[in-house]
Amino acid sequence: MSAETISEKPPAIAVASVRKIQQDPAWVRWGLTFLALAVLGVLVVIPVINIFVEALRAGVAVYWNNLFGDPDTLHSMVLTLTVVPIALVTNLVFGVAAAWLISKFDFPGRTVLTALIDLPFSVSPVVAGLMFVLIFGLQGYLGPFLRRDGYAVMPYLISLLAAGAFLPLCFLACPVPARARRGFWRHPRLVALGGSAVVFGLFFFIQQFFELWPHHKSLKIIFATPGLVLATAFVTFPFVARELIPVMEAVGVDEELAALSLGASGWQMFWHITVPNIKWGLVYGIILCNARAMGEFGAVSVVSGHIAGKTDTMPLRIEKLFQEYNLPGCFAVASVLTLLAILTLVAKTKLESKLPATASLHGKKTK
């Protein structure tokens, strides 16, 4: 089904006649509108204005100094800008893979998988942070090992990542119709598995041979950047997949099948057919994911340990400045995040008109 059929509007004459029946008396209309606007004014508009007024109270020069003159605040911005992109990219890759799986194929357990993807939304952020402390913290399940010889996992981790990156490359390079496969491509699974094994071995050997990682040194995950990335990735886990699934479902599989039947490779099909079709859904998911990741507080707060200048992200910096009664500095950082939220809303409103009507806040809004 295409976007046009979904958003088809009834003819104008019908709308005009409907309007009359659905019309409330004028005093009800104005009363309710006024009430709704007053509620929004008190709950949303006044707070937002208040943030900027408080931030700029002492003038632009002080505001600037609050943001860029304080080394700890500056570091918190740098840290947020390192943590968020990593979490964003991993969730983006996952989101595309999961959306492809769920929207294009039918298999047993599909509904359960869809529900599991939404799971992080219903976990309290504090509990999410606690989970990672339970696994990686000093008293956690992996704590003693990480403390003794944490860097011993690095060769395995890096090699696994490399082998994992090899698999999609292999998938994208392989000709799709069985007829077109020549030479070693006649056994694509063998190529994929054998190739990734070779890549794993190669990376492992290089790291061991050049002794890239220190021995018997503790690897910090909790109270350090990796923990922040894990917590952020957990909390923003469903966003991209959730926005992409309805978009991909609305687009359907016809164009992909046509491309394949004309002899396109997996890569050509993905890059020339799938990506242009889901482009706006992708951007939409990234924007929402980014806004949440930048502003995440609870989960990150539990795993960060609040070391100023080391593990404080921007929202944590706001809390610390608040506790130090440095309100101007606090509101300066808050105003940056508010600006980001407003930009997110603007982009979201602009994008919503480009998406099929099914994509929305909760994924299943209109069906």
Add this chain to the structure above:
Amino acid sequence: MASVNRRVLPGFSLTLGFTVFYLSLLVLFPISACFFKAGSLSFEEFWKAVWTERARAAYVLTFGAALIAAVVNTLLGLLIAWVLVRYTFPGKKLVDSLIDLPLALPTAVGGLVYASLYVEKGWLGQFLVPLGIHGAYSRFAIVLVLVFVGLPFVVRTVQPILEDLDPEAEEAGASLGGTRWQTFRYVILPTLYPALITGFALAFARGVGEYGSVVFVSGNMPYKTEIAPILIVARLEEFAYSEATAIAVVLLGVSFSMLVLINLLERWSMRHER
């Protein structure tokens, strides 16, 4: 059709493998670690951690505040959705996009600004505090900030249903001699119930888990303004990991049953529509 796809479209095993792998690593493994840790406690230890007087006060406050906020959100959400769908006024598009601000704004920023608005010298506090209304560092403050955080949910679930509402039903109600209020009460409102309940459940679930904004406005006094997530953090700061985990498992249990409930409701309302 779908089973044909699996033979023709590439990437089934690759995406299935990756999705399950990443999901287990980042979500399922940590959640089961939480339950595993709680399972290592004996029942008495678990009960002792979960059912202290301080914990009970925290549960009552957490669920009570989330419940009140969700009820308020349902009423306000219905009002705002109604106004946005039925009436026209200048700046309607802007107002419509403003609804999502609580979702886009970091919770810490929301908490910070609410804390500063309602204190004695704040913009709104200077009028409210002399009246005896303390909108900061009180239980009322927690409800207030949860109303802010949960505002978009009901609006966004009710709005599309209201837009798609068949005008013929209203026409029939009016032509049978019903007043405008009767039409609303007996024709429109019942069709909105599933959406209202879904929105209510979403707002409630969000309110139960909320931490970032509440920690700024509540003052975090044990027995008085301490919600369950704050209690977990307090236990963690005492390095009492088992107690923290036990309380976390209670919260997880509640939020998982909320999730199941929301899914059932959505399925029910979908069947209702057809």
